[in-house]
Amino acid sequence: IADEAFLRALPKAELHLHLEGSLEPELMFELAQRNDIELPFANVDAVREAYDFHNLQSFLDIYYRCADVLRTEQDFYDLTWAYMQQCQRQGVVHTEPFFDPQTHTDRGIAFATVLNGITRALADAEQQMGISSELIMCFLRHLSEEAAFETLEAAELYLDKITAVGLDSSELGHPPLKFERVFTRARELGLKTVAHAGEEGPAQFIHDAIDGLKVERVDHGVRCTDDDDLIQQLIDTQMPLTVCPLSNTRLKVYQHMSEHPILTLLERGVRVTVNSDDPAFFGGDVMQNYLALAEHLNMTRRQAAWLAHHSLTSSFAAEKQDSWLQ
């Protein structure tokens, strides 16, 4: 069974991380004070108590409220910098974080404020810590296709800073194909594509993300276990899945970690990776996700090394001519 020292030393990439979901309660209080905002929580302990979720939506309701403390470019810088420091402590050598511009532009915050704060921190982290990154802009799927098109248009000024687009927020009722035309336009602009699919939604959404949105990775994708032909297709095409074990148990996709299918999928030959999703809300960073697999699923060193290998080779950096991975 893989132990902590082995897991920490293993070079890893994180491919499923929402920057807004890395906002630790301590920083949230600091930003609330700095921006003179009243939080609905008395203290850090009350926050952690409130993070008791029963499904994706119950999490999202709190998550979007917490993001309200993010106002200035410096706030987005501090958020991103804190996450990159967390990466450094865990042996994460490369990361491809998501951000949700609509969560902020809908509150009157300029797209440039969000993007500049994030990208400045990513550049500083690369220079000072040697951690590389590729940024992914997500569309909120509970909002309209038109709103997604407006967001993509805002991003056109910054295509050198954004590698891919993704799709997140409430999956049930908002199928991937709602955004087929937006994703087509994004690919025309030279952007890569990923999408959350098969977290709470059906295996069909994974098919639709692959065939309709032409994604290069599926985020979550664990509901593929309902469709044997789909599993075979994922194996044959080596489509990466960015799996988030602690997120899945905290949002009750699985009642207990011992039921999680990630290692079964790995052993069958599916290209699964381990990620934290929203570490500040789900009680664990990437390392804690690996540790949970060791503790509850008896993950071996060999399995851990494969998972970490998948994370590096499934990254967008792996395709780059000048990448350190070549």
Ligand code: HPA
């Ligand atoms: N699913 C959908 N939307 C999200 C998630 C997630 O796990 N985390 C942050 N936004």
Ligand code: ZN
């Ligand atoms: Zn996610």
